[in-house]
Amino acid sequence: MDALVAAARTLVAAGRTPTVDEAAQAAGVARSTAYRYFTGRRELLAAAHPETARTSMLPEAPPLDAAGRLDAVVVEFTRMILETEAQQRTMLRLSLESADGPGRRLPLRQGRAIGWLTEALMPLQGELTDEQVHKLVLAVRSAIGIEALVWLTDVGGLDREDAIESMRWTANALLAKAQTEGLWG
Structure with missing residues (x-):
């Protein structure tokens, strides 16, 4: 799954909107394996979205005001x-x-x-x-x-x-x- 997500991120960063098939090919993963993880393009692209699990955007020593x-x-x-x-x-x-x-x-x-x-x-x-x-x-x-x-x-x-x-x-x-x-x- 990680290889599929990485391939999808790379393709999106290059300006493409990859299908599950395209991500599978780019990742060197069998189509059948890819579809076990992602039923369609939406699910693949959602998984490939940049990590946004950060809990804060403040710097280590944030301003007080x-x-x-x-x-x-x-x-x-x-x-x-x-x-x-x-x-x-x-x-x-x-x-x-x-x-x-x-x-x-x-x-x-x-x-x-x-x-x-x-x-x-x-x-x-x-x-x-x-x-x-x-x-x-x-x-x-x-x-x-x-x-x-x-x-x-x-x-x-x-x-x-x-x-x-x-x-x-x-x-x-x-x-x-x-x-x-x-x-x-």
Whole structure:
């Protein structure tokens, strides 16, 4: 199974969206063996998604203030997005496609970034309610990640460096707005 996943990751990084057959061939694994692990392309590509089991995006010695912590997480999160952009785009596309049947959701769409951002904004406890922090986290998440990168580069025409700076600026502006004027609702 590891060889299939590695082959699929390599093919996706090269800009392809491999089938189970193609991954099996690239891995030197029999088709019948490959289909024992993966019933189709979606399952294969979900398994080949870059590792996102990290529990934190903060550095070892994180800043103490919410703004510094948030910026550190946004920088690390966007770095990871850029390093795995081909895979991220593939998974974004798959997440937008219909997935019929129970249990057909892609495992990457579990809101891992929500936890990372919530951790970054822990210094806001006492300043904002848990509900307000959650709303802020959702607002920031809507402005960063592969979805934002795709829009800023493909639609907005920014290069990747400017797109990342836009995401950082937006995240910090949302935090500043929440701290000075509060949040909606």
